[in-house]
Amino acid sequence: MxxxxxxxxxxxxxxxxxxxxxxxxxxxxxxxxEAGYNTFLLKSKDVYIDLLTxxxxxxxxxxxxxxxxxxxxxYAGSVNYYHLEEKVQEFYGYKxxxxxxxxxxxxxxxxxxxxxxGDYVPGNMYFxxxxxxxxxxxxxxxxxxxDEAHDSQNLHPFKGNVDxxxxxxxxxxxxxxxxxxxxxxxxxNMAGGQPISMENLRQVRALTSKHGIxxxxxxxxxxxxxxxxxxxxxxxxxxxxxxxxxEICSYSDAATMSGKKDLLVNIGGFLALNDNDxxxxxxxxxxxxxxxxxxxxxxxxxxxxxxxxxxxxxQVDHLQARxxxxxxxxxxxIELGIPIVRPIGGHAIFLDAKQFYPHLEQLKFxxxxxxxxxxxxxxxxxxxxxxVSAGRNKETGDHYYPKLELVRLTFPRRVYTQAHCDVTxxxxxxxxxxxxxxxxxxxxxxxxxxxFFQARFDKL
Numbered sequence: 001m002x003x004x005x006x007x008x009x010x011x012x013x014x015x016x017x018x019x020x021x022x023x024x025x026x027x028x029x030x031x032x033x034e035a036g037y038n039t040f041l042l043k044s045k046d047v048y049i050d051l052l053t054x055x056x057x058x059x060x061x062x063x064x065x066x067x068x069x070x071x072x073x074x075y076a077g078s079v080n081y082y083h084l085e086e087k088v089q090e091f092y093g094y095k096x097x098x099x100x101x102x103x104x105x106x107x108x109x110x111x112x113x114x115x116x117x118g119d120y121v122p123g124n125m126y127f128x129x130x131x132x133x134x135x136x137x138x139x140x141x142x143x144x145x146x147d148e149a150h151d152s153q154n155l156h157p158f159k160g161n162v163d164x165x166x167x168x169x170x171x172x173x174x175x176x177x178x179x180x181x182x183x184x185x186x187x188x189n190m191a192g193g194q195p196i197s198m199e200n201l202r203q204v205r206a207l208t209s210k211h212g213i214x215x216x217x218x219x220x221x222x223x224x225x226x227x228x229x230x231x232x233x234x235x236x237x238x239x240x241x242x243x244x245x246x247e248i249c250s251y252s253d254a255a256t257m258s259g260k261k262d263l264l265v266n267i268g269g270f271l272a273l274n275d276n277d278x279x280x281x282x283x284x285x286x287x288x289x290x291x292x293x294x295x296x297x298x299x300x301x302x303x304x305x306x307x308x309x310x311x312x313x314x315q316v317d318h319l320q321a322r323x324x325x326x327x328x329x330x331x332x333x334i335e336l337g338i339p340i341v342r343p344i345g346g347h348a349i350f351l352d353a354k355q356f357y358p359h360l361e362q363l364k365f366x367x368x369x370x371x372x373x374x375x376x377x378x379x380x381x382x383x384x385x386x387x388v389s390a391g392r393n394k395e396t397g398d399h400y401y402p403k404l405e406l407v408r409l410t411f412p413r414r415v416y417t418q419a420h421c422d423v424t425x426x427x428x429x430x431x432x433x434x435x436x437x438x439x440x441x442x443x444x445x446x447x448x449x450x451x452f453f454q455a456r457f458d459k460l
Contacts, residue, residue, distance in 0.1 A: 008324055011317040012414060015062065020048055023379050036456025037372040037441055039381045048379030049420050050412075054347050056102075056260035056267055057412035061312055064264065064305045071301025080303040081294040084270070087310045092219065093246045094255060094272035096279040098286050099296030099303060103220055103258025106271035107133040109285050110216060110256060113278060115139040115180040122170055123183035124162050125149060125190050128389055128450055130183060130218065130256075135394055139180055142170055149191040150403040152341045152352045157232045159343075160188035160196035160225075162204050176211035185218040186225040186248060190385060192406065193221070193326075193345030195228035198236065198247060205251035217252035219272075223262045224346035227319040241314045254278065261347070263309035264413055268302045313413075322346075322413050325421060329409070332425045338432055341406065348410040351428065353386060357435055362387050362401055364440030368457060370407045370431070373438060378427035383408045388443075389452040 023031070023046060035041035039052060050057065060068075072079040085097040100106045107130050115121065117138030123130070124145040131141045144166040148156040162184070171179065182204065187195045208215050226244035229236050236244055249255060253275060259268040271286075273279045283293040290297040312318060323346055330344035339355035353360075353367035360366040367386035374380050386405035393400060409424060445456035 008321065010321045010414070011315075012061070021045055021379075022048060025376065028376050028379055032372055032375055036445065037368065037459070038452075038455055038457060039371050039375060039383060040453050041456070042375070042381060046379075047375075047381045049416065049424060050381050051348075051409045051424065052381045052383050054261055054410045054412050055258060056265070057415065058260070058264045058266070059412070059414040060264060060266070060305060060309070061414075063312070064308045067304040067308045068301040071299055071304055073300045075295070076292055077294050078300040078303065080300040080307065084303045084307040087307045088270065088272055091242055091245060091310050091314060092222075092249045092255065092272055094249065094274055096273045096276070096283075098271040098273070098279070098282045098293060099298055100269045100271060100286065100290050101297030102260060102267060103218075103256055103269040104129045104133065105286075105290050105297065106256035106258075106269050108289060109271055109282050110181075110254060111137045111139070112285065113281050114214065114216075118178070119180040120170060120174055120178055121180050121183060122167055124160055124185055124196060125188050126390075127185060127189055127218065128391075128452070130185075132449060134180075134183075144170065144182075145188065145191065149188065149194060152192070152339070152350070152355070152404060152406075155343055157195075157343060158197035158200065158228075159191050159194035159345075160185065161200040162196070164200075164203055164207060167204070167207060171207075171211055171213075176213050179211075179213050181214040181216045181253075182208055183216050183218060184252065185220075186222045187228070187346050189221075189347075190389075190402075190404070191345075192341030192350040192404075193224070193347045194341075194343075195225045195232070195346070197233055198229050198244070199233070201248060201251040214254070214275075215252040217249060217255040219249065219255040220258045220261045221347055222248055222255075223313050223319065224323065227316070227323060228346065230316075241316055241319060245314065259306045259309065262313050263306050264313055265302065265305045265309050268298050268306045270296070322411075325411055325416075325418075328418065329411075329421050329425060332421075333428060336425070336429050336432075338428055341404070348408045350385065350404075351382075351407040351409065353405045353407055356407075356432065357438060357440075359436070360438070360440045362405060363399070364460060365443070365457065366440065367405045367407050369438055369441050372441070372457075373431050373434075374407070374427060377431050378423065380409075380424055380427055383410065384452060388455060391451055 341350035390400035
């Protein structure tokens with residue numbers, strides 16, 4: 001019988017393995033109870049397949065490990081800083097580089113420089129740490145993403161797009177001078193790893209230029225966004241990932257970057273800039289909060305691994321395998337009737353907890369519940385992306401009620417095999433079969449900031 005399609009395989013082979021721990025259901029009951037039903041509070045040794053995040057959990061290549069041995073640990077003027085600067089300029093196109101310990105260090109610095117109390121910061125859906133830094137500096141986030149992004153079943157190919165009318169309405173209402181900058185996520189994490197189109201980026205750049213408003217790109221997964229543009233947007237099918245990435249960045253004034261995602265490293269990030277005055281202020285500020293401007297809180301070896309990761313991560317065969325793994329899991333879940341965010345995005349599968357548990361109101365934390373149930377079933381760790389992550393309104397103290405109540409199954413790059421993917425699918429299906437027996441959770445401890453990291457819950 002002829003093959004229906006040819007299979008793909010990972011563009012690498014395994015050289016080193018890390019043993020995993022298998023636990024019993026009884027042991028997992030104890031672990032998740034002690035963790036307050038918060039998967040962030042589980043100990044990694046008690047986790048079987050860790051799909052909590054793709055941040056800093058990736059497997060580095062032999063080339064990157066070799067680069068680690070060439071770390072120049074000089075306090076000032078490290079060779080590795082200049083290598084990283086060269087690769088950022090070559091692949092992202094920005095003039096200036098400020099290294100930071102990770103992405104939120106870059107968010108902190110750019111927010112302190114550009115935001116004045118009372119300013120507005122529109123963006124294509126919020127991200128947790130980004131919005132918090134904006135709010136801590138007196139800014140007010142405004143969601144300007146297209147409405148389709150809030151509908152998990154809408155098949156729009158670029159659900160990360162900005163609604164230009166929403167942006168224009170805000171400019172008309174408050175004036176361009178009251179907008180600190182527009183923040184653009186590529187891809188949009190909270191929408192399900194959804195990309196933004198190049199056409200939309202051009203339109204955003206044209207509108208903001210007319211009003212003298214800066215655009216700051218969250219480039220954390222911009223290479224994955226470039227891959228989606230190559231596959232989905234007419235005119236880009238024959239362009240390289242590097243060419244597409246450079247064009248994406250050309251429509252912005254600066255970028256915050258967590259190298260722990262796209263760039264295949266365990267720690268590191270940067271702020272990239274084109275404006276010399278902003279760069280001078282950022283270079284001065286990084287000394288206060290992160291470290292000298294030529295290391296920014298990073299060891300030389302980490303900067304070298306990130307520089308080499310830029311080159312590796314931009315290869316189309318890497319991205320095809322990376323996103324192909326996500327699509328494999330997503331398509332199997334769709335076949336089984338499991339509600340997920342569609343179309344399948346990058347870096348993760350997002351389970352729709354509202355449809356998974358339609359009998360649970362949002363204040364019973366359906367996504368937090370689902371993440372806990374998945375761990376109980378198989379030892380798989382995932383992450384809530386719903387009302388807990390959304391937090392509270394700074395002014396009223398009320399919960400934010402996002403339309404999307406999701407559980408994120410986030411696949412680290414170059415870490416898990418297809419067999420791990422199959423085990424994940426089977427576990428989600430088992431939990432889905434038992435969904436009517438679940439009653440939800442109540443929050444019993446809530447920290448002041450970014451509560452999803454440390455909140456604790458109990459069963460209802």
